[in-house]
Amino acid sequence: MPKEFKRDRLVQVPGTALLPERDVERSPILECRHLGIDFGGLRALDDLDITIGRTEIAGLIGPNGAGKTTVFNLLTKVYNPTRGSVLLDGMDTAGKTTAQVNQMGIARTFQNIRLFHNQSVIDNVLIGLHNEMSYGMFASILRLPSFWRAERIARGRAMELLSIFGLEVHADELAGSLPYGAQRRLEIVRALATNPALLLLDEPAAGMNPSETVELMENIVKIRDTFQIAILLIEHDMNLVMGICEGIAVLNFGKVIAKGSPEDIRANPAVIEAYLGRKGAAQT
């Protein structure tokens, strides 16, 4: 029997947004308004409106090629949107770079793992902690006390973060030598190290077996509870999505076809059609 995770009911707030009950009192962390992008003549994403609460675990699902990763790339400014805006904590991210958006509070993982393979596991996390340290170039060349202090604190913090996923024993190994599942977990740790307010996970359960997936679900909920951050995830594993997500948006051909709680989504005919095709379509 799959484990039950505590999920809050979605509540309608003024405007069109749905938020988990506990986040209603506070302004949402992320608001996308009419977000869209064209690649040449292809309308890859159109009129995306999503709102995510401060501590919400939200899901973005849809068939392959629906534009899910494009949404992540727009949120993190890998692409610049053709239309619409992204508000992070009420601030517009227009004109910001990927690095600046990260410093504003969005961290992400990648569908195809992008670790720094030739560096040690702890160095990967320390790179994530880069902006948490503040010593300058001369402090590092002259090995001033500020360097040692910041490095010591950062190392402690890195080990703490690694221990969330039980990776602290691998701290000195090369990141590229870790097994696949551990690499995915390390990517999440690295993203968390940047101290985000919103964590984007691109298919975190890809390549994991069912028991690893359950462990991952526990960890995602644990991260949300410990750090009190919002998490938006793309995932094809419906057990994971239905198990931990509070709000779900379904994309198909670059358009949102449904939004709501897992129960609403499961019963939505448009979603079933997008995934399984229309009843009788094969005959005609």
Place this chain on the structure above:
Amino acid sequence: MKLNNTKRKNLLTYAVVTVCYAVFQMLSLGGNLSSTLKGMLVPICAYVVMAISLNLTVGVLGELSLGHAGFMSVGAFMGVTAAISLQNVIVSAPLRLAIALIVGAVFAGIVGFLVGIPVLRLNGDYLAIVTLAFGEIIKSVFNNLYLGLDSRGFRLSLLEDRTNLHEDGRLIIAGPMGIGGIEKIASFTAGFVLILICLAVIFHLVNSRHGRAIMAIRDNRIAAESVGLPVTRYKMMAFVTSAAMAGAAGALFALNYSTVVANKFDFNTSILVLVFVVFGGLGNMLGSIIAAATLTILPEALRGFSNYRMLIYAIVLVLVMLASNNEQLRSMLSRIIPKRKEHTHDA
């Protein structure tokens, strides 16, 4: 235990440099060194600094730069100019040398910054081509630069000598004639100290948040941006540091000769330094040092072959490269030297 390994390797590098310095210094003082080799000690130091500084750009930052001699040139001309202008002000030669090296480094760093603004927006092959062009531009500028010093201060002109110096003045840079009548104040000890300083700067930089950021950008630019690293700033940091070190090396090199001309620092010199780096291993500072020293001495050692000298030099180079990439030879070496395998991890 990667960290300990890196530390051990860094210490080994310092130790090798110090031992080599001690040995050659003793031989030289004891008069057991041929005059050719003695004359090469300072150039070797300069090329070693060139190699480790280029290794910072190519090995650590991961961008191919083909104009490194340009920065050496800036350092050489500016450093020598500083040394000549201060000839009557500062009596102590070592102090004047130190100031010349610093002036060379600062000017090369500034030029590195200016060159870096357009260049670091490019990637891969394009960056290599543009750095090549900048190296040539710097060479042309110094070939056409006239700089004189008289009681009114520095007088500068381009293309032809229009400095109109007073009686008491001295034309320092004379266009294609370069700088002549340099007082040779560079010393082997100064070269050794410069190598140690550059090594310390590189090792300390690499093993800090800045170095980790630079290597992260090299390994995966998209991921580096996603964790909030300002890519251009860190590329610039590595590039400028590398250029400044090349400038110091240039000043040291030039102050070892009585004349210096811009054509000495051409494309061939850039490639020569790049060969040191590739030969010694990307990111491997000790390798760069050994390669730079050996490959600087080799053509001299092969002088006995007269006309076939460069041919044999090339053949030796190709053979060593083939041998060092040979799997069987490598596994044999790692059996003989068990620690070698650990070292290759962080190399």
